[in-house]
Amino acid sequence: MKNRAMKIYATCLTLLLLSPLLPAQEPPPRVPIQASDDGTEPKPEGYRSPPLPPPPVQQIRKYAEDSPGGPQQNFGIIPIHDNHKFFQVLGKRLEYRREGDDENELWEIDAWYGGDHNKLYLESEGEREVGGKTESARLEVFWNHAVRPYWDLQLGMRHDFNPGQSRSFFAAGFQGMTPYGFETDLTGYISEDGDGSWRLEIERSFHFTQRLELEPRLETDFSFSDIPTYNIGDGFTGIELGLRLRYMITPKFAPYIGVSWERKFGDTADLIEADGGETEFTFAVAGFRFWF
Amino acid sequence: MAAQQDDLHKPLFGTRRRFLQTLGAGMFSAGINATFPLASWAFSSPKYLHNGIGDYHPETYFDLAFRYTPLEIDGRTGTSTAINGTVPGPLIRWREGDTVTMDVTNHMQDTNHASIHWHGILVPFRMDGVPGVNFNGIQPGETYRYQFTLKQAGTYWYHSHSYLQEQSGSYGPLVIDPKDGEPFHYDRDHVVVLSDWAFTDPETLFRNINLSPEYYIYYKRTVFDYLRDVRKKGFAEANAELLPFRRMNMSPRDLSNVTGYIYTYLMNGHSPDMNWSGKFLPGETVRLRFINSSSMSNFDVRIPGLDMDVVMVDGKAVKPVRCHEFRIGVAETYDVLIRPRDAHAYTLYAESLDRSGYARGTLAPEPGMQAPIPALRPVPDRKLEDIGMGMMKGKYFGGMSDTMKKKLHHKRMQMQDDAIPGPNGPMPFLPDKDNPNVAMVVMNPQNRLAEPGVGLGHDGWKVLTYKDLVSAETQPYKATVDREMCINITANMERFIFSLDGKKFTEQPGPYLFKYNERLRLFLVNHTMMEHPMHLHGMWMQLENGARHEEIPYKHTILVKPGEALSVLITPIEKGDWAFHCHLLYHMEAGMFQVVRVA
Numbered sequence: 001m002k003n004r005a006m007k008i009y010a011t012c013l014t015l016l017l018l019s020p021l022l023p024a025q026e027p028p029p030r031v032p033i034q035a036s037d038d039g040t041e042p043k044p045e046g047y048r049s050p051p052l053p054p055p056p057v058q059q060i061r062k063y064a065e066d067s068p069g070g071p072q073q074n075f076g077i078i079p080i081h082d083n084h085k086f087f088q089v090l091g092k093r094l095e096y097r098r099e100g101d102d103e104n105e106l107w108e109i110d111a112w113y114g115g116d117h118n119k120l121y122l123e124s125e126g127e128r129e130v131g132g133k134t135e136s137a138r139l140e141v142f143w144n145h146a147v148r149p150y151w152d153l154q155l156g157m158r159h160d161f162n163p164g165q166s167r168s169f170f171a172a173g174f175q176g177m178t179p180y181g182f183e184t185d186l187t188g189y190i191s192e193d194g195d196g197s198w199r200l201e202i203e204r205s206f207h208f209t210q211r212l213e214l215e216p217r218l219e220t221d222f223s224f225s226d227i228p229t230y231n232i233g234d235g236f237t238g239i240e241l242g243l244r245l246r247y248m249i250t251p252k253f254a255p256y257i258g259v260s261w262e263r264k265f266g267d268t269a270d271l272i273e274a275d276g277g278e279t280e281f282t283f284a285v286a287g288f289r290f291w292f
Numbered sequence: 293m294a295a296q297q298d299d300l301h302k303p304l305f306g307t308r309r310r311f312l313q314t315l316g317a318g319m320f321s322a323g324i325n326a327t328f329p330l331a332s333w334a335f336s337s338p339k340y341l342h343n344g345i346g347d348y349h350p351e352t353y354f355d356l357a358f359r360y361t362p363l364e365i366d367g368r369t370g371t372s373t374a375i376n377g378t379v380p381g382p383l384i385r386w387r388e389g390d391t392v393t394m395d396v397t398n399h400m401q402d403t404n405h406a407s408i409h410w411h412g413i414l415v416p417f418r419m420d421g422v423p424g425v426n427f428n429g430i431q432p433g434e435t436y437r438y439q440f441t442l443k444q445a446g447t448y449w450y451h452s453h454s455y456l457q458e459q460s461g462s463y464g465p466l467v468i469d470p471k472d473g474e475p476f477h478y479d480r481d482h483v484v485v486l487s488d489w490a491f492t493d494p495e496t497l498f499r500n501i502n503l504s505p506e507y508y509i510y511y512k513r514t515v516f517d518y519l520r521d522v523r524k525k526g527f528a529e530a531n532a533e534l535l536p537f538r539r540m541n542m543s544p545r546d547l548s549n550v551t552g553y554i555y556t557y558l559m560n561g562h563s564p565d566m567n568w569s570g571k572f573l574p575g576e577t578v579r580l581r582f583i584n585s586s587s588m589s590n591f592d593v594r595i596p597g598l599d600m601d602v603v604m605v606d607g608k609a610v611k612p613v614r615c616h617e618f619r620i621g622v623a624e625t626y627d628v629l630i631r632p633r634d635a636h637a638y639t640l641y642a643e644s645l646d647r648s649g650y651a652r653g654t655l656a657p658e659p660g661m662q663a664p665i666p667a668l669r670p671v672p673d674r675k676l677e678d679i680g681m682g683m684m685k686g687k688y689f690g691g692m693s694d695t696m697k698k699k700l701h702h703k704r705m706q707m708q709d710d711a712i713p714g715p716n717g718p719m720p721f722l723p724d725k726d727n728p729n730v731a732m733v734v735m736n737p738q739n740r741l742a743e744p745g746v747g748l749g750h751d752g753w754k755v756l757t758y759k760d761l762v763s764a765e766t767q768p769y770k771a772t773v774d775r776e777m778c779i780n781i782t783a784n785m786e787r788f789i790f791s792l793d794g795k796k797f798t799e800q801p802g803p804y805l806f807k808y809n810e811r812l813r814l815f816l817v818n819h820t821m822m823e824h825p826m827h828l829h830g831m832w833m834q835l836e837n838g839a840r841h842e843e844i845p846y847k848h849t850i851l852v853k854p855g856e857a858l859s860v861l862i863t864p865i866e867k868g869d870w871a872f873h874c875h876l877l878y879h880m881e882a883g884m885f886q887v888v889r890v891a
Contacts, residue, residue, distance in 0.1 A: 060775050064805035064889040074869060074887070077405070079424030081455065082789075082796040082883035088503050116789050116796075117728065146728035149784050150541060177786070179539040207514045251500070251507050291503070 087113040088291055095287025096130070097260065102281070103130040112144065119144040121154065121175075126161075137161040140171055140187075151176035158189060165230060168192045180204075196224035197232075211249075215256075217242040226267060231275060233267020246289060255288040329364060331376075333383035333465070333483060334560035334568070341571035341659050342560075344480045344578075350387035350469050357397040358406040358430075358452070363461060363489075365556055366563050370491040372461035373400060373452065375408075379561050380485045380585060381450075381464030388445040388471040394438040398430040405429025408438070409453040409829070410466065411623060412607055412848035415440045417868025420829050422453045425871050425887055429454060445470035446607025447581040447625045449485070456494035456587075458877055463487065463585040468607075475609045475764060478579040478629055482570045486593075486620070486642050486651050487585040488555040494587075498878055501549050502788045508551045511648060511671040513543060532685050536676055540732060544673040545646075546785065546821035547746070549878060550588040552649025557589065559640065559653040567662070568653035574635045578655070579603075581627050584620045587877035590823060590851065591620050591642040591651065592748060596666055598638055600628040602756055608832075608846035609764040616753035619645070619745050621825035621851030623875040630655075637661035645747065645823070647671045672747030679821055680734035680855020713836045718778040718815035718857050723794035729883075730794045731784040734819045737857035741837045745823065745853055758837050758858075761845035769834070769863040770811055771841040777804070778815040781824050781852060781874070781884070788882055790820075790874065796883030803887035804872065806831075806864040815859045818852045824879065825851045828888070830870040833860035849875055864890040 093108040105128050112121040121144040126137030142156035151174050158169040173187030181204055188198040198221070205215040219240040226234045244258030264272055264279040272279050336342040361374035375381030386392050398406035407429050409421035419440045423429030430436045445468045452462035465483045490497055500507040513534075521530035537544050562568035572578045580600075582593060594600075594617040601612040604627035612629070620626055620642075632638060637656035644650065647668050654662055676685045718737070723730040744755035783790045790796070806812055814833070816826060827849040834844045836859045844861065852858060873885040 060777060061805055062777060063800075063802040064891060074424050074426075075428035077424035077428050078798070079422055079453075079871070080797045080883065080885045081881050082798055082885070084498075084502070084881075086499060086502055116787055146787065148726045149728050149731040150786060151728075177541055179541065180535075181538055181541055207512050208516070209514060210510045210512055251504055 083115050085113065085115050087111070091288070091290040093287055093289065095256075095285045097283035097285045099281050099283050104128060104135070105130055106285075106287075114144070117146045119152075121152075121156075133163065134161070135163075142171070144175065147174075148176070150178075154187065158187075167230075173198075193227075195227055197237075198222050205246075211247055213246050213248065215242075215244045215246060215258075217244065223268075228271060231268060231271040231277075233269075233271055235267065236265045237268040238262065238264040242285070244285070252292060253288065253290050255286075257284075257286045259283065260285050329378065330561050331378040331380065331382050331464070334378070334380060334485070334562075336560070336562070336569045338567075338569075339659050341569050341656060342482065343571050344482050345383060345385070345467065346481050348383055348385050348467075350385045350390065352386070352390050352392050354382070354384055354392075354394045355397075356381070356394055356408065357399055358403075358457075358462065359399045361461075365489060365558070366565055368491055370489070373403075373406075373457045374461050375452075375464055379461035379463075379489070379558075380487065381462070383483060384450065384464065384466045386442055386466070386468045388442050388468055391439065391441045395435050396430055396438065397435040398432050401432045403432055403454065403457075405431055405454050406457060406462070407436075407452055407454045408450050408462075410438075410448065410450050411827075412446075412448040412625070413440075413466070414443050414830065414832075414866065417830060417866060417870065420870065422829065422871045425869050442468055444468060444607065446604055446609075447483075447583060447627050448607050449583045449585055449623075449625065451585065453871075456498060456877060456881065458585075459488075459490065459494040459497070459587040461489070465581070465583050465585075467581065476603050476612070476629065477577060479576040480572060480578045481581070482578065482655075483560070483581045483583065484640060484653065485558075485560050485583045485585050486589075486591050487558045487561075488550070488587055488589045489558050490550070490554050490556075492554055497550065497554065498881065501878060502882070505549065505785050505788055508549070508553045509545070510551065510553050511545055511547075511646065513545055513673070533676060536681065536685060540681075541786065542732065542821055544675070545671060546674070547646035547671070548588060548590075548644070548648075548822070549785075549876075551646055552644055555589065555644075555649060557586075557591075557642065557644060557649050557651035559642065559651040562653065564650060564652040564665070568640075569659070569661075570653065570655050571657065572632055572655050573657055574633055576632070578630050578632070579627060580630065580640075581625065582620055583625045584622050586622050588622070590622055590645040590825070592645065593618055593620055593626075593640070593642045594666075594753075595630060595638050595640055595655070596663070598630045598632060600630055602626055602628050602760075605761055605845060606848045610845055611762040611764050611843075613756060613760045613762075614754065615756040615760070617748065617751075618756035619748060619851065621823065621849060621875075623825050623827055623849040624847075624851065637663040639663040639665055641666055643668060645745075647747065669747065669751075674746055674821065674854065678746060678854060680737045681732075682736070713813070713859050718817050718859075721778075721780040721782075721793070721817060721819065723782065727794045728787065729784055729789045729791045729796065729799075730782045730819065731786060732819055732821070733782075734817070734855045737817045737819075737855050739858065740853045740856040741835075741858060743853065745851075758835060758845075758850075761835070761837060762839050762843045763834075763845045765846065767842045767844075769861070772811060773813045773861065774810040775807070776813045776815070778817065779804070779872075779886075781816060781818045781820060781826070783820040783822075783879075783884070785821070790879040790882040790884035792872075792884060792886050797885040798883070800886055803869060803889040806862065806888050806890045808864055808867050808890055810864065812862045812864070813859050814862055815857060816850070816852050817857045818854055821854050823851050823853055824884070825849050825875040826872070827875045828862070828870065828872050830866050830868070830888075830890070831862055831864050833862055835860050864888075867891060 090110045108125045112119045121142040123140040128134040138160045140158040142154040144152040147153045154173045158171045160167045169189040169191045175185045183203040185201040202218045205213045207213045221237045240262045242260040244256045246254045246256035248254040260283045262281045269279040363372040372379045407421045420426040448466040451458045560568045635657045640653040642651040742759040748755045832846045867890045870888045872888045873880045
């Protein structure tokens with residue numbers, strides 16, 4: 001019962017989050033838009049009805065397409081470098097986390113190479129005990145393709161390097177910015193065993209001064225199946241809420257402090273508890289963000 | 293020639309310049325440039341006031357050379373791609389009607405090419421100097437000979453059109469004396485070249501703003517700005533104005549991409565502290581030739597305490613307009629006359645549009661005099677109305693549905709604005725479905741020629757607008773319009789993609805077609821959040837600003853405001869390929885560039 005409710009909730013949440021991508025689903029705006037009226041609303045006095053557009057045959061020829069020599073290759077030189085390829089290594093979170101005596105380190109580093117519309121995009125994330133062994137690590141490799149002004153489609157693979165539990169996944173999702181500036185990364189996975197899941201990450205930063213910013217962060221995972229081997233239950237598996245206060249020393253280096261609260265849900269929590277693990281953490285975190 | 297020097301005040305430096313001249317330009321190539329960090333037309337020091345360019349005479353031959361040259365500003369040394377060893381380069385002075393020759397050599401061995409474009413000069417198409425459009429550039433070690441006959445007079449400038457060389461100092465002023473005498477009287481003549489200098493390597497700068505468009509922005513809106521607005525305007529009003537911007541993922545402070553944080557703004561190659569100083573004598577009429585040679589900075593220019601009579605814009609005479617401040621877009625030129633009566637110093641003050649810094653100089657009768665420097669005004673916030681998105685005010689959810697967009701696309705924009713000329717107005721623009729190149733489409737662009745622009749017009753003094761410009765030149769072109777064309781200025785700043793009609797240069801299907809000697813009405817509609825100085829090579833754009841057809845002003849560069857629709861009349865008088873682009877250097881390099889083919 002609980003799971004069903006969870007699933008419905010998850011679907012609703014997904015739809016809600018995807019709604020900026022689905023303009024056809026949007027309700028019509030309540031305020032009439034001046035320039036897009038359909039000609040029926042009352043006109044102001046002295047309104048000058050616009051003449052009809054010329055029929056298509058009379059439309060002017062705008063481009064000299066069939067002229068000899070393309071526009072981009074005169075004299076064998078391209079005058080403009082608008083397809084310049086760049087690379088970036090972006091360390092989103094490199095942090096030390098502590099709850100009581102429990103200490104660990106976390107990294108989340110992206111790297112990409114490419115142009116405006118297509119990129120090779122790598123995402124890497126993992127956790128390890130301080131000075132100890134790596135608890136979990138994942139690497140994702142995507143082809144990023146710009147599909148909307150603020151959205152990239154991501155298609156690729158993910159591999160988990162968890163000790164003794166390595167798995168590979170097909171991965172597909174969207175990365176971009178919702179209206180109101182929420183940096184969002186939604187990715188769906190199908191594992192090599194055919195299990196489906198998705199992960200959502202949302203961040204938004206608020207500037208207090210030109211250099212001091214506060215960044216709330218939400219991360220949540222959802223699984224479509226029970227996978228007891230990996231302590232994963234059907235439904236929402238967990239949520240992580242973070243709040244980080246960052247000081248930008250340079251745009252490329254910004255240390256931060258913050259808190260991160262994590263909680264496992266439902267069957268996942270039961271499975272972990274049965275194993276003797278904890279299901280709720282509140283970490284104090286300190287780290288830095290960088291790029292080059 | 294009306295610019296007459298007072299013989300008693302013959303400049304010390306002028307004679308030194310002549311001395312150099314007799315030694316020949318070869319002196320420069322011998323490396324002497326290191327001892328002269330500034331060209332003599334620009335040089336001033338606390339003990340030496342520049343006398344003006346009255347004793348510079350038109351010449352018909354210039355030898356110009358690109359070299360990497362150290363440039364020292366405020367104690368820091370950078371590397372410039374200087375022309376003849378100075379930033380700005382030498383003053384080029386020609387006479388209308390002359391046939392002039394310039395030999396330009398590229399001594400920068402690691403460059404792909406160098407080039408000089410004569411900005412605003414009507415030349416045959418192979419002489420226009422855009423690599424990849426007009427010729428193949430000047431390869432290292434090579435010399436290219438430019439030769440053409442001058443059909444115009446006025447104040448212009450020249451600059452490199454090769455990659456980012458313009459940012460690293462490859463520009464200089466260009467003055468053409470009319471053959472029939474100046475249309476107005478003046479006693480003294482100063483060139484004022486405004487520019488922006490960064491010690492950062494321009495390619496690094498380009499990468500930084502590509503990867504992080506707000507990299508150099510230190511006037512971002514903060515939570516406290518929001519709270520201040522709430523207190524001042526009330527909760528509802530503050531949200532109604534700000535949130536639609538946030539919904540579009542825009543900022544009301546998208547004013548520029550590169551700011552005074554990284555730039556030192558220069559006046560004739562002098563930083564504000566170096567304080568370029570020019571001479572005047574009380575009672576004289578002084579002509580100031582303002583040239584904006586910046587890569588990315590539009591300036592607001594004023595001289596506290598003096599009225600300015602704008603007499604020439606982009607090299608073409610206009611009926612004098614008295615104002616106290618004018619906005620000079622990148623690549624524009626404005627000639628103003630001032631008549632200082634008192635023997636005290638005046639500050640030439642050019643504040644960058646985003647208020648992140650200023651260029652400054654002084655006009656004084658005696659060396660060592662200074663006037664107070666005005667404070668920078670607060671950073672302005674754009675209003676929804678300013679960007680043609682007034683109907684978005686108070687709209688927090690939803691958007692224009694596809695059906696509505698289509699409906700709009702299938703009929704002409706309902707231009708109820710009589711100020712926009714032509715029977716139809718510009719065609720409404722709808723990019724290809726969800727084109728990632730276009731972050732915003734302005735649904736009701738307006739005529740904004742009478743608006744001074746963002747951050748101006750609230751100070752209680754007269755600010756020049758494009759509407760004020762009335763040409764004082766003859767109109768050689770016919771009034772009947774043969775064709776109309778519309779070009780949309782589009783961008784997605786988040787991805788740092790700048791485009792025309794939603795297409796970057798390399799995505800365009802072909803060059804725009806202009807017909808030889810036709811009369812073309814070209815609409816420009818700005819669908820972005822920023823001012824774009826649009827420059828057309830090889831022909832004049834005559835701005836339809838409401839003046840009679842005989843009196844519409846000539847422009848080579850037009851600063852198009854956000855949410856603005858304007859129209860220009862063009863008569864292409866020279867066949868060939870010409871560049872049409874935004875003169876903000878990094879916007880151009882990011883794709884806001886097109887070739888116009890006159891056939």
